[in-house]
Amino acid sequence: MSEDKKGSGPGRWLVIGVVVVAGLGLVRGNGHDDAASAGPSPTATAPSGPGSGAAPSAGSSATPPNAPKPSKPSGRYDPADYAAPVRQYAAEAGVSPQLLMVILYNEAYKPHDPELERAWQRGKPDASFGIANMHRAAFEDTRPGRPFASRQWEELPDDRNLAIQAAAWHLHDLAGQLPARPGVPLSRDELVALGYNAGAGNMLAFARGVRIGSQAQSYLDRLRDNWSKSGEAVK
Incomplete structure (x- = not known):
């Protein structure tokens, strides 16, 4: 989402990665390698309310019988590798799988390593988590009554399927508005x-005709660039 994109780019994340890796060594040395701040997300990136579409009942199980097993991050990340959960959770939430996939492509601008994400978030509590770069406020607003209602925002870096599912329902809620x-x-x-x-x-505001700013326009341009390959990925 938006706040991590200001001045973002591969070079910036390479520098951040070097700094954070060094920081991880210091953190581990103090015995706090699993600690993570739980600061609130900026309200500007959180949805203003639930969508109008009806959601299936959540139930008490965090992992429905037909759900994919949690996808543990490892090695190189390519959104196309997650086409199966994208199709499943897009259908569950009633959104376009191509739209959900293009969000993953647009949000793939930074490294999605769990340790790196948590180390970065310790210094910037309002940072986003997971391969869909979801903020805490957006996740908390989206999850009530949903199949992942018992899950936690802090799990997003470690479970990519959960990140995809939460993003799908967030898109559902936005579309409903x-x-x-x-x-x-x-x-x-x-x-x-x-x-x-x-x-x-x-x-x-954009739907009413308010002019799109430079940052949103850049996101829209990348989305259009990624649209065709996203469609190919979810065929």
Whole structure:
């Protein structure tokens, strides 16, 4: 999501990775390698309310019988490798699998290593977690009544399937807030993606014709660049 993208890029994350790796050694030396701050997320990136679509009952089980096993991060990350859970959770949430996949491509700009994410979050408590870069506030607003209602935001770096499922339902909720016929030359999927990046309030402003800022425009440009390969990945 948006706050981690300011000034982001592969070079920036390479520098951050070097600094954090050094920091991890210091943290481990003090016996706090598993500690993680639990600061709130900025309200600008959290959705303003639940969508209008009906969700299936959550039940008491955190892992439904037909759900994929938790996907443990390892090695190189390629969003296309997660096409199966993308298709499953997009269907569960009633959103386009291509839209869900393109969000993963857009959010793949930074390393998604669990230790690196947690070390970065210790210094920046409002940072996002998981391969879909979800903020705590967005996750907490999305999960009530959903199949992952018993899961925690802190699990996102370690369970990529959970990150995909939560992102799918967040997209569902954002789509439920859009007017039936937005008065702008943008598709509903594009508006929902902008909502994922910039928050529901900005999404609704864009749908009314408010000019898209440079950061949101950059996200939209990347989304359009990634759209075709996202469709190929989920065929």
